[in-house]
Amino acid sequence: MKVLISADMEGVTGVTFPDDCEPGHPRWEYCRRFLTADVNAAVAGFAAAGADEILVNEAHADQRNLLLDQLDERATLLIGTHKPLGMMEGIDRSPDAVAFVGYHTGAGEQGVLAHTYLPNTITAVKINGEPASEGRMNAILAAEFGVPVVLVTGDDLTCRDAEKYAPSAVGVAVKTCVDRYSAICLPPKASSELIAAGARRALATPPQLTETAPDGYTYEVSFDAAHLAPLATYIPGVERVADLTVRFTLPTMYEAIRCFRALTRVVTSGIEPTYG
Numbered sequence: 563m564k565v566l567i568s569a570d571m572e573g574v575t576g577v578t579f580p581d582d583c584e585p586g587h588p589r590w591e592y593c594r595r596f597l598t599a600d601v602n603a604a605v606a607g608f609a610a611a612g613a614d615e616i617l618v619n620e621a622h623a624d625q626r627n628l629l630l631d632q633l634d635e636r637a638t639l640l641i642g643t644h645k646p647l648g649m650m651e652g653i654d655r656s657p658d659a660v661a662f663v664g665y666h667t668g669a670g671e672q673g674v675l676a677h678t679y680l681p682n683t684i685t686a687v688k689i690n691g692e693p694a695s696e697g698r699m700n701a702i703l704a705a706e707f708g709v710p711v712v713l714v715t716g717d718d719l720t721c722r723d724a725e726k727y728a729p730s731a732v733g734v735a736v737k738t739c740v741d742r743y744s745a746i747c748l749p750p751k752a753s754s755e756l757i758a759a760g761a762r763r764a765l766a767t768p769p770q771l772t773e774t775a776p777d778g779y780t781y782e783v784s785f786d787a788a789h790l791a792p793l794a795t796y797i798p799g800v801e802r803v804a805d806l807t808v809r810f811t812l813p814t815m816y817e818a819i820r821c822f823r824a825l826t827r828v829v830t831s832g833i834e835p836t837y838g
C-alpha cells in the first residue's frame with residue numbers, strides 16, 4: 563500500500579504564530595522539529611497499518627522545512643519548490659491514500675493561522691459558492707486522481723472543516739484554536755501518539771473519495787485591496803466581478819488549482835510592502 567503525506571506547517575503541534583512557520587526565523591527553526599515529529603507519527607501509524615511505501619511531500623512556503631536526518635526511515639521526502647502539483651505533488655504517482663498533516667482553515671475563516679495561499683492578501687475563496695480551504699481544493703484534486711483523503715491533522719477547526727470535504731477521513735486535532743494566533747497545544751509526545759493512532763485507524767476505515775463536480779469549478783477569489791483584482795485578470799478567463807473579487811470557471815480541479823496558483827503569483831507582484 564502506497565501513502566502520500568502532504569505536509570503543511572501552520573497546523574502542526576505547537577505552531578500558533580507567524581514566526582513559528584516563517585522560514586529563516588529562529589522560531590521556525592525550533593518548530594521544524596514539531597513538524598518532523600507530526601509527520602513521523604503519521605508515517606509510524608501508516609507503516610503499522612500496512613503501508614509499505616510512504617512519500618512525504620513538503621507543502622509549506624518554499625517547501626524546505628522538514629528535518630531530513632530526523633525523518634522516519636520508512637518514508638522518503640519530496641523536498642523543494644516549483645513542483646507542477648505544488649502541495650499535492652506525488653498525487654499522480656498512484657498512491658492508495660493521501661494524508662494532510664499540519665493543515666489549517668481557509669482565508670477569512672476562524673482558525674489558527676487561517677489563510678489560503680497568501681497570508682492576508684486573499685480574504686476569501688469560494689468554489690461553486692462554498693468557502694474553500696486548501697484542504698478542500700486538494701481533496702477534490704486527489705479525487706480526480708482517484709485517491710481518497712484518509713487523515714487530516716491540524717487544529718480542531720481544521721478537523722471540522724475536513725468533515726465537510728472528506729467525511730470518511732480521520733481527523734486529529736493537535737491543538738484547540740483560541741484565536742488566529744493562539745491555541746491550547748498538546749506537547750509533541752501526546753500529539754504524536756494521537757496522530758499515530760489516527761493514521762492506523764485511517765487505513766482501517768473504508769475510504770471515500772471527495773465529491774467532484776461534473777460541471778466544473780467556479781472560483782471566486784477576494785482580495786484586501788482593489789488594485790489587485792485587475793492584475794488577476796491578466797490571466798485569460800479570469801474576470802473581475804466586484805472591486806475586490808475575481809471569478810473564473812474551469813472544467814477540472816487540476817486546471818482550476820493551477821489557475822488559482824498562477825493567480826496568486828500574478829497578484830503577489832502587485833503587493834507593496836506597507837500598504838499591500
Ligand SMILES: [Zn+2]
Nearest residue numbers: 570571572622
Ligand atoms: Zn503553509
